[in-house]
Every structure is written in C-alpha cells, then in structure tokens.
Amino acid sequence: MTNQNSGMDDKRNLAEQRAVELKSKIQPYLDAREGIPTGMKLADQYKIQKQKILKLLGGTEEDWNDWHWQVKNRFGDVEQLSKILNLSEEEKQQIAAVGERFRWAASPYYVSLMDPDDKDCPVRRQAIPSVHELQDHMGKDDPMGEEFTSPVPSITRRYPDRLIIKVTNQCAMYCRHCQRRRNIGEIDKGTPKEQLEGALEYVRNHPEIRDVLLTGGDAFMLNEEVLDWLLGELNKIEHVEVKRLGTRTLVTMPQRVTPELCNILEKHHPVYVNTHFNNPKEITQEVAEACDKLTKAGVPIGNQAVLLKGINNDPHVMKKLNHELLKVRIRPYYIFHAKPVTGTAHFITRVEEGIAIMEALRGQTSGLAIPTYIINAPNGYGKTPMLPEYLISSGKDYITIRTWEGRVMQYPNLENI
Structure with a gap:
C-alpha cells in the first residue's frame, strides 16, 4: 500500500511540475493581456464619445439604435470629424487629399470607438485615410483577378462547388484595407435586379454549386425585402445546400441586426454569417447584443480577420482578439494575409509574422481560438493555408x-x- 501511495505521489509531483512549466509558457501572454485595450474595458470612454457625436448630429438614443440613421449620418467630412477627434492641421490636410482619390466614410457608432487623441488607434487606422495610401507603388486594383473569374456579372467563382454573388457596393464603413475598394465608387447602389436574376440563373444551371456566399460591399446593407427574396430564390434551388452572408456591420454598425433581419435569416436556414473583426477594441456590448440576436435565430457566426500592420500583427493581440470573439459566440475562422490592393501597402506584413502568430496560438490556447492563416493566391487561384511545419x-x-x-x-x- 505504501508503494502504491508513493507511486501516486510521484505521478502527482510530475503533474504539478508540468503545470508549473505550462504556466510559465503562457505567462508572457498573461502579462501582456492586461495592457491590451478591449471594447468591453473601454465602455465608459465609448459612451462619452457617443454623447459627443449625438450632440454634434442632433441625434437621440432612438436615432443611435436605428441603422438607417447610422448610414445617413456617416462621417465623410474632415471638418466634421475634427469635432470628434483631435486632428492636427497636417492630418486634416492629408485626410482631405486622400479623400480626393479614395472614398471614405465611417458610421457614427464606429467613430465612437476611436481614441480621440491617438492617431495610431487601431480603430482609427482602419477607417480614417492615411497619407500612406497615396504613396503605394506596389498595389493593384484587383490583385485577386476577380474580373477573370466572373462568368456572369456580379458572380466570382474560384472553386468547384461554391461561388460569390456581389449584391451591393455599399458598406457601413469603407475600410482602408478593403480588397474591393475599386468597386466603392461615389454612389452607394445595390446590384441591379436583372444582374441578380442572371446570377441566380447561373447557379440553377450549375448543379455542382452547393454553397453560395452573398457579399459585396456588405450583404447586410441590403434591405429586408431584397434579402428575403434572394435567400428564398436560393432555397428553391435543390442543389444549394448552404447560404452564407459576408458582413462587417457587426463590427461597424451592430444596430443593423434587427429582429426583422433575424426573422428573415431564420426563415432560410441553413444560413451562416462571416464577419470581420480585426482588433479587440472592436468587440463591445453592442456587438455582444447583436451576436446574441443572431445566435438565438440559429445563425452560426465566423470571423475572418485580416493580418494588418499596426492593427493586430502581434501574437498577444491576435490571441486576445480570438478570446474576445469566442466570448460573444463568434468562431475565429480565418486570418487572411493582407492583399496587395492599391493604397494599402502600409498595412502589409511579411508572411513570417503570420506564421509566428500561428506558432504562438497552437498549444497556447484552445483549438476554438485558432483560425486558419490564409494567403489568397494571385489571379483568383484561391485560398492557400500557411502553416508552421x-x-x-x-x-x-x-x-x-x-x-x-x-x-x-x-x-x-x-x-x-
């Protein structure tokens, strides 16, 4: 009996030594975590900014929660923006100069998440034009070759069994790293119905297509009537098994997730939503409430982050982002390597940084918090996983x-x- 107890003690001692060893491996993240700002921690600061914006725009709490009001009152003028953010004269001139070439706009909600004093705030950098956009000599308008993978207007097809239908060019905010900034134009417009009907006909005529992604622009910028019709038409196609919607409104305008929208999505299952959070500061109580509505409607949510210099190219920040996502029931799905789009070179990292982030995630956190790191092959040849060896x-x-x-x-x- 003594030998048996001694054996158990030896095993327990080894287990305790291993626990100490494991804690030492995660201690650098635990130390760094305390200094990583999150939307939940910054809730009071966000409320102050929200009140400043409402006063400036003459809005009410009811207005703030109305996504139509959010779209109508997007910031797109540097003088107006300077009343909320502390911009130097040089910054204002640079924003105005970039705005002459590349359109910009940000919802009042997303502006409320910006640090008014820090020009390197990761929320600001994703939304507010930078002079670096005019200094990019390596980018291409269409690095993925979408114009060569579009068998009919509004469709992009890169894979055997799935395709994209671009349903609008409108977004709640025009991201500075946007892969389709060439499509933004000066006027927000949905894809004409005859083009959508042509896209649906293409799907009907290709029985190998089992998965259709509605994107744009932002699929959630469609009104309920059009979205209901599109999903209903896809439901009628027997070989279409899955409908997906790509949206960043969960990040930039969570007010868009209304009971009416959720009712439509619930009608047309299986429906999946992929969104696009890049930094822990973007995950707020409003986001949590929007995700709660979607999950109660039976909609699984995945996140497709983009690896961006100065935004999330840090293993601790990326890990914290993924942990915050899981807390609001969003599954980290992909980390995309930033595409060399015209005007976005200042965001692009080396691939080795992405590999290092994946090394820092595997084994250091749960599998649920580990997305797949992806490079989009040039000229439309699809997603290619990048993995440590x-x-x-x-x-x-x-x-x-x-x-x-x-x-x-x-x-x-x-x-x-």
Missing part, C-alpha cells in the same frame, strides 16, 4: 514530428494488416 520527416514505420513546444520525437506510422 510540424512534420519533420517520415521513415518506413514512423514519422518525426515537432510539437507545439518544439519537442522533436518519433511517432509510429504503422498499418495493422
């Missing part, structure tokens, strides 16, 4: 692997015949 070599009866901690060991690779 864990398979070192393979032999006749074993492989050699590297664990998340960097331990190298053999693993049996046998088949029982």
Whole structure:
C-alpha cells in the first residue's frame, strides 16, 4: 500500500511540475493581456464619445439604435470629424487629399470607438485615410483577378462547388484595407435586379454549386425585402445546400441586426454569417447584443480577420482578439494575409509574422481560438493555408514530428494488416 501511495505521489509531483512549466509558457501572454485595450474595458470612454457625436448630429438614443440613421449620418467630412477627434492641421490636410482619390466614410457608432487623441488607434487606422495610401507603388486594383473569374456579372467563382454573388457596393464603413475598394465608387447602389436574376440563373444551371456566399460591399446593407427574396430564390434551388452572408456591420454598425433581419435569416436556414473583426477594441456590448440576436435565430457566426500592420500583427493581440470573439459566440475562422490592393501597402506584413502568430496560438490556447492563416493566391487561384511545419520527416514505420513546444520525437506510422 505504501508503494502504491508513493507511486501516486510521484505521478502527482510530475503533474504539478508540468503545470508549473505550462504556466510559465503562457505567462508572457498573461502579462501582456492586461495592457491590451478591449471594447468591453473601454465602455465608459465609448459612451462619452457617443454623447459627443449625438450632440454634434442632433441625434437621440432612438436615432443611435436605428441603422438607417447610422448610414445617413456617416462621417465623410474632415471638418466634421475634427469635432470628434483631435486632428492636427497636417492630418486634416492629408485626410482631405486622400479623400480626393479614395472614398471614405465611417458610421457614427464606429467613430465612437476611436481614441480621440491617438492617431495610431487601431480603430482609427482602419477607417480614417492615411497619407500612406497615396504613396503605394506596389498595389493593384484587383490583385485577386476577380474580373477573370466572373462568368456572369456580379458572380466570382474560384472553386468547384461554391461561388460569390456581389449584391451591393455599399458598406457601413469603407475600410482602408478593403480588397474591393475599386468597386466603392461615389454612389452607394445595390446590384441591379436583372444582374441578380442572371446570377441566380447561373447557379440553377450549375448543379455542382452547393454553397453560395452573398457579399459585396456588405450583404447586410441590403434591405429586408431584397434579402428575403434572394435567400428564398436560393432555397428553391435543390442543389444549394448552404447560404452564407459576408458582413462587417457587426463590427461597424451592430444596430443593423434587427429582429426583422433575424426573422428573415431564420426563415432560410441553413444560413451562416462571416464577419470581420480585426482588433479587440472592436468587440463591445453592442456587438455582444447583436451576436446574441443572431445566435438565438440559429445563425452560426465566423470571423475572418485580416493580418494588418499596426492593427493586430502581434501574437498577444491576435490571441486576445480570438478570446474576445469566442466570448460573444463568434468562431475565429480565418486570418487572411493582407492583399496587395492599391493604397494599402502600409498595412502589409511579411508572411513570417503570420506564421509566428500561428506558432504562438497552437498549444497556447484552445483549438476554438485558432483560425486558419490564409494567403489568397494571385489571379483568383484561391485560398492557400500557411502553416508552421510540424512534420519533420517520415521513415518506413514512423514519422518525426515537432510539437507545439518544439519537442522533436518519433511517432509510429504503422498499418495493422
């Protein structure tokens, strides 16, 4: 009995030593975490900014919660913006100069998340024009070659069994890193109905298409009538199994998630929503409430972050983002390497930074918090995963692997015949 107790004590001691070792591995994140701003922590600051904006615009609490009011009152004028953010004269001149070439607009809600004094605020940098946009000599208008993967107007097709229908060019905010900034134009407009009907006819005539993504622009910028019609028409196509909607309104204007919208989505299951949070500051109580409505309507939500210099190219920030997403029931799905779009070179990192972030996630947090790091191959050849190398070599009866901690060991690779 004594030997048995001694054996148990030895095992427990080893387990305790291992627990100490594991805690030491995550301690750098625990230390960094306290200094990473999140939308939930900044709620009081956001409320102050909200009141300033409502006073400036002559709005009420009811107005603030109306997504139509949010769209109508988007900030797109530098003088108006300077009444909310503390902009230097040089910044104002630069924003105005960039605005002459690249359109910009941000919802009152998203402006309320901006630090009024910090020009490097990750929310500001995603929304407010930078002079760097005019200094980009490497970008392309259409680096993914969408014009060469569009068999009929408004469709992009890069894969055997799925395709995109671009349903509008409108967004609640025009992101500075937008992959389709060439489509923004000067007028917000939905895709003409005859083009949408042509896209639906293409889907009907191609039985291999089982998954259709509605995007734009932003699919949630469609009115309920058009969205209901589109989803209903897709429901009638027997071989379409899944409908997806791409939206950033959860980030930039969560007021868009209304009971009416949720009722429509619930009618047309299976429906999935993919959104686009890039920094923990963007996840607020309003976001949590919008996600609650969607999940109660049975809609799963995934996040497609973009790796952006100065926004999230830090392993601790990316991990905190993914943890905050899970708390509001959004599953981290992809981290996209930023595409070389005209005017966005200042956001682009090296691929090695993305690999390092993936190394810092694997084993250091739950699998639910680990998205897939993706490069979009040039000219429309699709998503290509970028992964750390864990398979070192393979032999006749074993492989050699590297664990998340960097331990190298053999693993049996046998088949029982």
